[in-house]
Amino acid sequence: MKNLLCLLLALALCSGPVASAVKWASPASAHPAVHYDDMLPVTAFDETALLSALKELESTCSRHSRDRGSRETRRRVQALYEQIMEETDLLATLANLSAIQYDASGGAPEEAALYLELSAQQTRLTSRCYQALAVMAASPYGDILDADAGEGAADSLMGYRGLTEEEAALYEEEDRLIQTYDQIMEQGVPVLAEGRIWTAESLESAGVDGETYEAVSQALAEERYRAAGEVYLQLVRLRAEQAQWAGYDDYAEYAYEALYTRDYGLEDAADLHRLAKRYILPLQLRLLEETSEQELRALSVRSRMDGEEVLDAIQPFAEGFDREMGETFRFLRDHHLYDIEYGETKLPTGYTVALPAYGSAFIFNSPYGDYQDLSDTVHEFGHFFETFHCAQHDLWTDFNIDVGEIHSQTLELIFAGQAEELFGERYGEAYRNAVLYNILDSILDGCLYDEFQTAAYQNPEMTAEELNRLFKALSEDYGYSYGPGVDADPAWVENAHNFQNPLYFISYATSALSALDLWFLYLDRPREAKETYLELSALSLSMPYMAAVEEAGLRDIFEPETVPALSETLEEYLDGRPISYGEQRGGSAGRFEEILLILCFVLVTLGAVLRLRRAQRQRAERRRRDANDPWPSQESRETFRRSGPDPWSGQDKKPPWEL
Incomplete structure (x- = not known):
């Protein structure tokens, strides 16, 4: 039988690792004015107070005595509950700060060790908290849970059994394997070639001839791919065990239903794969043909900015979009809640993480040094805006990636309308085409990697060579081409999501299609589209994707006619024809x-x-x-709890435009 707990636990474990002495502030309070520098250094988390509060809470709630329902006891239970929320918010915040330091350092040994330590601590303590709260849920004080976490929170915790040692060990091993992958991709693997041991570093300093350099480079790349592929095979088999512990037949089904709480299934995604190949791929190829390499190179030169210049370019847009969005952007800058400058040691990734102890968030990005830094930062600010205004206790954090990515990708498209002011008419159009290309790439690569990973997790005994052949065959279906004699492609290991966030990529496809839908509304009726965007941002990310899209008044992308209709509208836009979205909402x-x-x-x-x-x-x-008054009154809808995305990837989701 599928265990409801695996759902709660999967959500709890999706946030990164933690550590540091931080002054706590309730997520429900005004956002405290704390500068990022004052959140550092990141240190270990002292769990003494948390464990003491959990023990007392269990004892108090399970005690069978006359004072069990007294006001004094209720006040004490309330105080213990609030202390537990404070401590776990602190733990999550420290974990995410540790993750930022890990990525900024390029996975340096000291940061890596702290990351692993805190990740294991968070896994263990999250499970321990749910066990104690399950006792509270069964007591006369379960209503305290419902009042804070939403109606039904107490019921959802009933019977929580906690992580077994075997399950906890699986999660710890998963973290270790992901770090191993990071190290392989960042530092490479030594290889024996041309009679000696080579590393990427030693090759660059050796001063060898061109032929030797080419041969050793090829050997290093092959060994890097081989080693990463072996790590992936271990992750696939380990995750198959996780799915079995949770009562699922395979990890793909588990990830869709429990890890990401999607309200569409693998069959729906398979239909989307077919539609993307038929309707979206031709439009992407058209954009590729109509945007010259020369224009993109010139745009890249014109768009080279450091991090502060990128933020300077975005700020007028944020302030003009909405007053609250402008205030949020200024808060981001005033408290330096970002690391978007080039760093020689940075891992090639980008994301937004919540800092629940501060009711805030943080943007991390390793920049390209071209126009993509603008679109990536806009993308991540879409996540920051939602997270900043949906702060909640970490133990109750819930999110739906498909919904969250609509915010970020729509903002990218709308911001592209400012490109002419930044780069002039010619290169403003090149920027818009590049953003559109990447949005379509999100759809196509979202489907490609979903199809690839689904096959991998449904067939966990596949070898690395079989995966390489599969990826090459699927890539050709999505428009990639190969030279003669190539029958396998190991380049899928370059996509960190395959290792770090399995079965995540389809969320880029679903959300990008909805982002296009909302953008088309913006092109026709900007004011109405802004209202819809803000409406969508205010929806809880615990609301499943299809429900959220329906609530916002957008089209159902799984209806057979929707993707063809979106592609037809995009073709009209590329032809220079005016966009008519259709009937106004209402x-x-x-x-x-x-x-x-x-x-x-x-x-x-x-x-x-x-x-x-x-x-x-x-x-x-x-x-x-x-x-x-021709319409009956609308049914009252449940008020969903707000939450924030953690983590969100931006940089490695879309590779640089190949020039």
Whole structure:
């Protein structure tokens, strides 16, 4: 039987590692004005106070005595609960700060050791907290949980059994393997070639001839791919065990349902794969043909900026989009909640993480040094904006990646409208085409890697060579081409998501399609689109993707006609034709008002001319009132809990445009 706990635990374990002495502030409070420098250094987390509070909470809630429901006992339970929330928020914040330091250092040994230590600590303590809260849920004080975490929180914890030692060991081993992958990709693997041992570093300093350099480079690349592929095979088999512990037949099904809580399944995704190949690929190829290499090179030169210049370029857009968005952007800058400068040691990644102890978030990015730094930073600020305004206790953090990525990718598209002001007409158009290309790339690569990973996790006994052949065959279906004699491609190991965030990539495809939908609305009716964007940002990320899209009034991408319709609209845009989104949201009500005015005029005129009897006027008035409110009142909807995404990847989701 599938265990509900695996769902809670999967969500709890998705956040990164932690550590450091931090002054805590409730996520529900105003965002404290704390500069990033004051959050450092990152140190270990002292779990003494947390364990003491958990033990006392269990004892108090399980005690069978007359004072069990007294006001004094209730106040104590409330205080213990709040202390536990504070401590776990601190733990999560320190974990994420540790992750930032790890990535900024290039996975240096000291940061790597702290990362592993805190990750294991967070895994263990998260499970321990749920065990104690399950006791509270079964007591007369379960309503405290529902009041803070949302109706049904207490019920969801009933019967929580906690992580076994074997399960905890699987998660720790998973973290260790991911770090091994990071080290392989960052530092390479020594190789025996041309009669000696080579590393990437020794090759660069050796001063060898061109032929030797080429041969050794090829050997180093092959060994790097081989070693990373072996790590992936270990991860696939380990994750298969995780899925079995949770009661699933395979890890692909587990990831979709438990890890990412999607309200669409593998079959829906397979249909999307086919539609993307048929309708999206031709448009991407058209963009590739219509944007010259020379224009992209010139754009890259014009768009070289350091981190502060990137933020300077984005700030007027954020302030003009919405007052609250502008204030959030200024808070980001004033407190330096970002690391987006070039760093020689930085791992090639980008993301936004929550800092729940501060009711805030942090943007990390390893820049390209070209126009993509603008779009990547806009992308991550979309996540920051949502996280900043949806702060909640870490133990209750819930998120749906497919929803969160709509925020970020839509903002990329809308910001592209500012490109002409930044780069002039010619290169502004090149920037818009580049952003559009990357959005379509998100759809196609989202489907490609989803198809590839689904096959890998449903067939965990595949060899690395079989995976390389599979990736080459699938890549060709999505528009990639290879030279003669190439029958396998190991380049899939370059995509860190395959290792770090399995089955994540399809979320880029679903959200990019919805982002296109919202962007088309923006091109036709900007004000309405902004309202829809802010509406969507305010929705809880615990709301599943399809439900959130429906709530926002966007189209269902899994309906057979939606992807063809989106591709047709995009073709119209590329042809230079005006975009007409169709009926306004609530447009029917507007038409009824117009009809109503006409009807009133006609009735009044007829009444004056024909001297209608009083009874006729009364009947007409009743008809007018009925027409004025033709729709039944909307059903009241559940208020979903707000949350923030953690972690969010931006940099490694889309490779540089190949020139």
